[in-house]
Amino acid sequence: MRFFHLSDLHLGKRLHEYSLREDQADILEKILEAVRRERPDAVLLSGDLYDKTMPSAESVQLLNLFLEGLAAEHCPVLAIYGNHDSPERTAYGSGLFRKARIYVSPVFDGIVRYVTLEDSFGAVDFYLLPFLKPATVRSFFPDAAIESYTDAVRTVLEATRRTADPTHRKVLLAHQFVTGALRSDSEETVVGGLDNVDASVFEGFDYVALGHIHRPQSTGSERIRYSGSPLKYSFSESEQEKSISLVTLGEQQADGMAAFKVEELPLTPLHELRCLRGSYEELTARSFYAPLNLEDYYRITLTDESDVPGALQRLRTIYHNLMELAYDNRRTRARMALGQQSRVESRTPEELFADFFRGQNGREMNPLEQKMLAQALAEREVDA
CATH class of the missing domain: 3.60.21.10 (Metallo-dependent phosphatases)
Structure with missing residues (x-):
């Protein structure tokens, strides 16, 4: 069979x-x-x-x-x-x-x-x-x-x-x-x-x-x-x-x-998910992006030490479906290290889920979603 x-x-x-x-x-x-x-x-x-x-x-x-x-x-x-x-x-x-x-x-x-x-x-x-x-x-x-x-x-x-x-x-x-x-x-x-x-x-x-x-x-x-x-x-x-x-x-x-x-x-998707990394100058060079399918879905990490004004909108003129833009440089790495050092293991389930939701949806939970989360956590405590 x-x-x-x-x-x-x-x-x-x-x-x-x-x-x-x-x-x-x-x-x-x-x-x-x-x-x-x-x-x-x-x-x-x-x-x-x-x-x-x-x-x-x-x-x-x-x-x-x-x-x-x-x-x-x-x-x-x-x-x-x-x-x-x-x-x-x-x-x-x-x-x-x-x-x-x-x-x-x-x-x-x-x-x-x-x-x-x-x-x-x-x-x-x-x-x-x-x-x-x-x-x-x-x-x-x-x-x-x-x-x-x-x-x-x-x-x-x-x-x-x-x-x-x-x-x-x-x-x-x-x-x-x-x-x-x-x-x-x-x-x-x-x-x-x-x-x-x-x-x-x-x-x-x-x-x-x-x-x-x-x-x-x-x-x-x-x-x-x-x-x-x-x-x-x-x-x-x-x-x-x-x-x-x-x-x-x-x-x-x-x-x-x-x-x-x-x-x-x-299985070949209609749009691929692609991750790009480099400086703004590198990623906007025609020689770099010409071979790519610019209709795919992109996550771009810029390595410039200073933020590029209007980078998201300017990059979207090339990468039409740019979903996420991040920076990786000395400043962001230092901030991440500081955040990890100060983070405590006793974070509440509400805080952990809020981080997860923010990462998946790019926004904070609205009041209705917060209420639904509270109800779900209460039910889980009863189940446990």
């Missing part, structure tokens, strides 16, 4: 206040082209379909068009919700979707649903495990000792294995941070890494299709893999190569595990 493994579409994502709708529509169409070319037996979407729990109408329309395109190719779709998704909104209409062979994880109720597909080697059970928090799992397993994310996922999967058919090959869709995975700046993290899950909890699955981390990689085992996001969502990802993970699952071997291999099908 051959299937595409994708995750972290983050439809509705904005980067430094730039809308990425055009880029996302383009990459979804390129994925559909790959489906028409490769004819996979299924497409797996491992969470974070949307960037917000309350997606915009444009984001919903984008996902609808993508799913309609997959249905038109008679390609089954298996999807779970991630930490950015609303379980109720993602699962809405799932009964109707099933008629088009689009299978979406329901709101978690203590049971991991699965979908069985067949090939020449027999049955493959695809288990749909949505993003889980310990507090969610405790409510369905009150007698289990659940103190961490690892405990939570292990408890759920142990219950799942007890009813699994040992003659069927098993694929798991999950959306968690597995210990040891390499992160990027665009991923939502829990301070201190308390949200990590040990890879051992996935033992026994022939392939684990992970979402949540945006860099394509295997972690813990070659069978446990992040496909990565189809687009670059931070400048820390500028050197990454985005792709579709094409997984081929063969027959069961003597050890009970299925043979498998993974190929990466490259």
Whole structure:
């Protein structure tokens, strides 16, 4: 059986206040082209379909068009919700979707649903495990000792294995941070890494299709893999190569595990994310910028010792989509060193999140966003 493994579409994502709708529509169409070319037996979407729990109408329309395109190719779709998704909104209409062979994880109720597909080697059970928090799992397993994310996922999967058919090959869709995975700046993290899950909890699955981390990689085992996001969502990802993970699952071997291999099908974005560094004079020289695609998205770091008046506007006459401008010189390095020296480890979660928000959006939180943050932190204290 051959299937595409994708995750972290983050439809509705904005980067430094730039809308990425055009880029996302383009990459979804390129994925559909790959489906028409490769004819996979299924497409797996491992969470974070949307960037917000309350997606915009444009984001919903984008996902609808993508799913309609997959249905038109008679390609089954298996999807779970991630930490950015609303379980109720993602699962809405799932009964109707099933008629088009689009299978979406329901709101978690203590049971991991699965979908069985067949090939020449027999049955493959695809288990749909949505993003889980310990507090969610405790409510369905009150007698289990659940103190961490690892405990939570292990408890759920142990219950799942007890009813699994040992003659069927098993694929798991999950959306968690597995210990040891390499992160990027665009991923939502829990301070201190308390949200990590040990890879051992996935033992026994022939392939684990992970979402949540945006860099394509295997972690813990070659069978446990992040496909990565189809687009670059931070400048820390500028050197990454985005792709579709094409997984081929063969027959069961003597050890009970299925043979498998993974190929990466490259994805070319509409606009690349590029980081440039140098003096203002260097970066505005025609000989420097002439070979570049000036419609790409840019982060520029100027090394001039003095600020260049009007640099942002002047550079944008050349680099039309300049998203971020920074300086790196003796003055900024001294300021950074002073800031690091004076920073104390007892910074509040509110302050840490405010820094994260400012870096992602280029602005301060408004009063409504501050209120929502306070509510989320209060709920987290209750969950803990």
